[in-house]
Amino acid sequence: MNRKPGLVSVVIPFYNHGRFLMEAIDSILAQTYRDFEVIVVDDGSDDPQSLAVLEAIRIPQVSIHRKSNGHLASARNYGIQRSRGELILTLDADDRFHSTFLEKAVPILENNPDVGVVTCHVIRFGSKTGLDGHIWRPKGGTVSDFLIENNCCGNALFRYRCWEDAGGYDEELRGFEDWDFWIGVTEHGWRIHAIPEVLFDYRDTPGSLLKTAKRHRPDLMKKIVENHLETYRSRVADVIFRMELGRDAVITEQASRIAMRSLPCRIGNALLAPVKWARRRPWS
Structure with a gap:
């Protein structure tokens, strides 16, 4: 056609x-x-x-x-x-x-x-x-x-x-x-x-x-890799590099969350709260 x-x-x-x-x-x-x-x-x-x-x-x-x-x-x-x-x-x-x-x-x-x-x-x-x-x-x-x-x-x-x-x-x-x-x-x-x-x-x-697919992600990813096996084989180094970048991002995010929950951070936020409030207040 x-x-x-x-x-x-x-x-x-x-x-x-x-x-x-x-x-x-x-x-x-x-x-x-x-x-x-x-x-x-x-x-x-x-x-x-x-x-x-x-x-x-x-x-x-x-x-x-x-x-x-x-x-x-x-x-x-x-x-x-x-x-x-x-x-x-x-x-x-x-x-x-x-x-x-x-x-x-x-x-x-x-x-x-x-x-x-x-x-x-x-x-x-x-x-x-x-x-x-x-x-x-x-x-x-x-x-x-x-x-x-x-x-x-x-x-x-x-x-x-x-x-x-x-x-x-x-x-x-x-x-x-x-x-x-x-x-x-x-x-x-x-x-x-x-x-x-x-x-x-x-x-x-x-x-x-999408939610159903996420529950079956390992099996689906296996099928996708099998569908494009030569592409994945020829780019193994690139795949590992990108996976490590993603892993580093996750570790950084987790560390940030842990730091935000730490006692020094909570104390600091409490001390700064009045300043933040004052900045937001629409003073005339």
Whole structure:
């Protein structure tokens, strides 16, 4: 199929997220960049409310595709296979993009032929654990930046060519599918660019796929390494170096926390408290 230049195909995997779907779709319909199509992939939903939401959608730019349940990676591949755009934007059905994301992201791909993916900073909302407003700042980068940590949001804009180069999403993975995909993309020389601005809202829900994946991290990481074994073998020194940098950062943070709890530090904070209070007071 010939891909339409400039067209962004927004692929939204959907499984029983009827409460949130229209928020996700509306965040795309509100984009200031207007050349897009929206492909909702119903991955075997069985919730009557969610099915009713799908049936009620009558929006010219939005198409609904149904398939048997196969998990997130399968739904994304299914939607991308049925897309028409040269550019692909993935969006989970319970999350939202800010209205200027595409306006800012598309020109980066148009003007930088080595950039295959554009991500941004992410803010958390909907949390029941007091984490609302927490900001994640992925750095993007090349393949070396993805071997021990994920530096790109799973919902990002990328070239259809990147999806072809990576061989699509690994449908055997049940978690960290996006991380595995970004490694596959950057292995082919593509660079991932991170816009240093919060342009994406991540909904923190109790049963989120990310939380489930974190509980199975060792098994998932083993599969990711096996998927990219030659890449990891050829960069063993780089992997160890980055792991040690991360270890040093953790040790430094732990030492800082211990120091803050020490008696001298507590005494010092108590003595300085009146000064800090006076500085904050709006004296007339």
